Amino acid sequence: MVAAVPDGAGGGRKPQADISGGHLGRTSRADISVSESRATVSKWKSQSTFYVSIAPPLRAGSDRPSEILLRLSRPKRRCRRASRRDAGQQWQDSSSESIDRVEITFLGTSSGVPTRSRNVSSVALRLSQRGELWLFDCGEGTQHQFLRSDLKVSQIRRIFVTHMHGDHIFGLMGLLASIGLASSPDRIDIYGPAPLSDYLDACSRYSKTRFSYPVRVHSVKPGLVFEDKEYRVECQRLDHRVTAYGYRVQEKDRPGRFDIDRAKALGIPPGPVYGQLQRGEWVELDDGRRIDGSTLCGAPRPGRSVVYCTDTVYCDNAVKLARDADVLIHETTFAHGDAQMAYDRQHSTSTMAAQVALGAGVKQLIATHFSPRYTPTSTVSLNDLIDEARAIFPNTIAARDFMTHALPPKEA
Numbered sequence: 162m163v164a165a166v167p168d169g170a171g172g173g174r175k176p177q178a179d180i181s182g183g184h185l186g187r188t189s190r191a192d193i194s195v196s197e198s199r200a201t202v203s204k205w206k207s208q209s210t211f212y213v214s215i216a217p218p219l220r221a222g223s224d225r226p227s228e229i230l231l232r233l234s235r236p237k238r239r240c241r242r243a244s245r246r247d248a249g250q251q252w253q254d255s256s257s258e259s260i261d262r263v264e265i266t267f268l269g270t271s272s273g274v275p276t277r278s279r280n281v282s283s284v285a286l287r288l289s290q291r292g293e294l295w296l297f298d299c300g301e302g303t304q305h306q307f308l309r310s311d312l313k314v315s316q317i318r319r320i321f322v323t324h325m326h327g328d329h330i331f332g333l334m335g336l337l338a339s340i341g342l343a344s345s346p347d348r349i350d351i352y353g354p355a356p357l358s359d360y361l362d363a364c365s366r367y368s369k370t371r372f373s374y375p376v377r378v379h380s381v382k383p384g385l386v387f388e389d390k391e392y393r394v395e396c397q398r399l400d401h402r403v404t405a406y407g408y409r410v411q412e413k414d415r416p417g418r419f420d421i422d423r424a425k426a427l428g429i430p431p432g433p434v435y436g437q438l439q440r441g442e443w444v445e446l447d448d449g450r451r452i453d454g455s456t457l458c459g460a461p462r463p464g465r466s467v468v469y470c471t472d473t474v475y476c477d478n479a480v481k482l483a484r485d486a487d488v489l490i491h492e493t494t495f496a497h498g499d500a501q502m503a504y505d506r507q508h509s510t511s512t513m514a515a516q517v518a519l520g521a522g523v524k525q526l527i528a529t530h531f532s533p534r535y536t537p538t539s540t541v542s543l544n545d546l547i548d549e550a551r552a553i554f555p556n557t558i559a560a561r562d563f564m565t566h567a568l569p570p571k572e573a
């Protein structure tokens with residue numbers, strides 16, 4: 162799907178090419194497209210039928226067996242839309258573990274080039290309570306991977322880019338252009354190495370593309386990249402052929418579980434006030450009583466952490482960045498026996514990724530960014546790479562496209 166607003170679509174207005182920090186004006190053409198797109202979406206949403214998707218046939222040598230996927234329209238999660246309307250409802254929904262999850266979905270797990278079963282790099286992080294998606298890297302075809310998943314591009318709020326190699330950024334322009342037609346985000350923030358801003362600027366200028374929403378590009382340096390009330394994102398330099406950054410998303414510690422039975426026993430009527438109490442705030446009730454929310458909550462719950470390191474050969478900064486993380490997603494391009502190739506190309510072997518996980522004391526290693534050279538019929542297969550990693554760090558799994566790994570809330 163070509164989603165860019167073509168030259169002249171804005172009634173002859175000159176295309177704006179400055180993306181950095183720029184607010185690119187809406188065009189009448191884009192507005193029409195957005196409303197048409199929304200009509201289509203709402204029609205689709207009104208359907209609640211099962212549908213069967215048959216995966217494309219795979220060639221011999223593919224690393225994933227042919228399969229038939231039965232998909233079900235995702236049930237609506239009320240908390241995403243209801244959060245601002247009804248704080249009381251939000252409290253009730255957010256207390257459910259099934260909703261209070263951070264989910265990592267792999268949209269591309271191949272290095273360099275796509276294969277029939279693996280696209281090039283992209284990982285989506287779904288922050289369930291916010292109804293937001295954060296994307297890490299955006300290889301070519303990422304927007305097509307979205308179409309084949311349960312994820313919605315309209316929920317993308319931030320994009321973090323590790324480095325400027327094509328298998329990590331060639332999908333970015335198409336995705337950004339399509340987002341403007343599928344939705345109307347308040348703004349998308351993109352973080353990455355310094356050349357990213359010039360790259361997007363040039364792509365926009367030469368393809369005469371302008372976005373119907375603000376896009377802000379941030380050139381990152383080692384250290385803090387983003388912070389708000391709930392999350393903190395930092396990056397560190399990795400060792401690769403070009404400047405590359407690994408990212409760590411750290412959820413901040415959260416208030417402990419709210420004791421609803423005790424609140425009821427105290428005669429506090431359910432409603433938005435429960436949300437305030439759960440956040441540990443003081444509230445004044447209609448009867449004049451003042452209640453300290455922290456007395457109704459358990460011990461603070463530790464935040465969750467996800468670290469994304471690619472592309473890199475083994476480096477101490479990756480260990481530092483991943484210290485005690487819940488999940489480390491680390492590139493695992495080569496088998497241990499191909500270590501020379503890994504050093505030459507500044508990539509990691511299975512054993513290097515495992516050593517980073519071990520050294521950092523993470524809970525889980527998810528290996529990704531596999532070289533297409535390893536297939537089920539090759540002398541060394543992906544299973545061998547994972548076995549090599551597990552020999553050093555047992556809690557290792559291999560990512561595959563569309564795999565979702567959920568992080569439930571942690572208890573104190």
Ligand SMILES: [Zn+2]
Pocket residue numbers: 272273282326328329472530
């Ligand atoms: Zn790569």
Ligand SMILES: [Zn+2]
Pocket residue numbers: 324326401472
């Ligand atoms: Zn690279």
